[in-house]
Amino acid sequence: xxxxxxxxxxxxxxxxxxxxxxxxxxxxxxxxxxxxxxxxxxxxxxxxxxxxxxxxxxxxxxxxxxxxxxxxxxxxxxxxxxxxxxxxxxxxxxxxxxxxxxxxxxxxxxxxxxxxxxxxxxxxxxxxxxxxxxxxxxxxxxxxxxxxxxxxxxxxxxxxxxxxxxxxxxxxxxxxxxxxxxxxxxxxxxxxxxxxxxxxxxxxxxxxxxxxxxxxxxxxxxxxxxxxxxxxxxxxxxxxxxxxxxxxxxxxxxxxxxxxxxxxxxxxxxxxxxxxxxxxxxxxxxxxxxxx
Numbered sequence: 001x002x003x004x005x006x007x008x009x010x011x012x013x014x015x016x017x018x019x020x021x022x023x024x025x026x027x028x029x030x031x032x033x034x035x036x037x038x039x040x041x042x043x044x045x046x047x048x049x050x051x052x053x054x055x056x057x058x059x060x061x062x063x064x065x066x067x068x069x070x071x072x073x074x075x076x077x078x079x080x081x082x083x084x085x086x087x088x089x090x091x092x093x094x095x096x097x098x099x100x101x102x103x104x105x106x107x108x109x110x111x112x113x114x115x116x117x118x119x120x121x122x123x124x125x126x127x128x129x130x131x132x133x134x135x136x137x138x139x140x141x142x143x144x145x146x147x148x149x150x151x152x153x154x155x156x157x158x159x160x161x162x163x164x165x166x167x168x169x170x171x172x173x174x175x176x177x178x179x180x181x182x183x184x185x186x187x188x189x190x191x192x193x194x195x196x197x198x199x200x201x202x203x204x205x206x207x208x209x210x211x212x213x214x215x216x217x218x219x220x221x222x223x224x225x226x227x228x229x230x231x232x233x234x235x236x237x238x239x240x241x242x243x244x245x246x247x248x249x250x251x252x253x254x255x256x257x258x259x260x261x262x263x264x265x266x267x268x269x270x271x272x273x274x275x276x277x278x279x280x281x282x283x284x285x286x287x288x289x290x291x292x
Contacts, residue, residue: 007034007042009051011290012088015230015266015283017121021259022266023230024288025088026051029096031071036078043073049225050074052085058105062112065101066093072106074223079201081108081167083126083232083281090115090124091285108167125271125282126232131166131240140198144171147191148203148219154180159208159247166236166279168201170218174208181207182261184217184227192221204234209257212248214238216258229259230266232281239270239279250274 009026016022026046031039031053043051053071060067070089072082090102094115099122104111109129116123141161145152150173155161159174175181184205191203202218209215216238218228228234235256242248254270271280 007031009042009046010092011288012091012285013288014084014087014091014232014285015258015268016264017284017286019286019288021264022283022285023084023228023259023264024048025082025085027085027089027092028053029089029092031055039071039073040078044075047075049220049223049228050079050082050085052082052089054089058103060103061110062101062103065103065112066097067103067105069105074220074225076224077222079168079223081106081111081129081233083167083234083236084230086111086113086126087124087232087283087285090126091122092287094122094124095287106167111167121284123282123284125280128166128236128279128281130277131164131237131279133162133164133241133244136161136163136171140194143194144173144191144203147194148186150180156208159206160245162241162245163198163200164204164237164241166233166240168233168237169199170202170204170234170237171198171200172204172206172238172241174206178207178209178215181205181215181217184219184261186219188221188226191219195222202228202231202234204231204238206238212252213255214257215260216256217261218258227262229262229264230268230283231258232268232283235268235270235281236279239272239281240277243272248272
């Protein structure tokens with residue numbers, strides 16, 4: 001790290017107002033002096049699942065919005081989009097400049113974020129890029145289940161496997177029981193190899209608790225992380241998946257609980273709107289103290 005330009009790294013947790021919950025992310029509000037290798041080195045040194053690097057100002061399409069170019073790095077690689085780091089970056093900007101509209105130019109496309117103050121607590125809502133959902137090859141599904149050590153009989157037939165995208169690709173697999181979801185012990189290298197081949201960012205493991213409430217977990221071996229505690233990009237993709245398959249109404253508000261099995265509980269709110277294919281994901285967050 002000593003050979004890198006001086007870098008002011010902020011630390012936030014997203015999708016929880018409790019510093020012990022949600023998903024920690026690094027935020028560099030001025031990364032204009034950092035090249036790709038330096039950004040990767042900062043992310044690797046920080047060790048969070050992702051760090052957001054704001055590389056410069058951009059022209060926003062929304063009147064009154066502040067525009068920024070952003071890139072996201074895990075400890076092992078760049079990713080096209082990261083929801084929790086987007087929320088963290090928007091909260092950091094709101095604390096510096098005040099709540100309002102921010103527009104991020106990401107490698108996956110334009111992502112607007114609205115930050116509001118709700119009784120002294122900041123809440124950010126991101127709007128995804130246009131989502132899509134595709135089938136999963138039977139052989140690829142079998143390999144994913146083998147890597148996870150999940151028997152096919154443990155899947156919920158009401159939520160069929162699919163690959164969903166809302167800025168990044170995620171394999172959606174639904175567990176038939178909460179117990180199945182809680183027992184996550186997978187072959188890191190085997191799942192990582194499959195995910196690289198299919199260009200997946202995480203595997204979105206879900207269990208449906210009720211019509212609009214889900215518990216989710218996200219293995220993230222391609223980023224060098226066993227599990228992501230709260231995954232905004234996967235939440236957006238999952239919302240698109242549910243609507244595409246007719247598993248929820250076209251307009252719906254969903255609650256996703258993530259991180260409970262890791263001891264870092266967080267809550268993601270997914271909003272689907274009639275006549276708009278994009279998915280909105282919102283949550284709170286808080287700044288984490290700098291290391292001593």
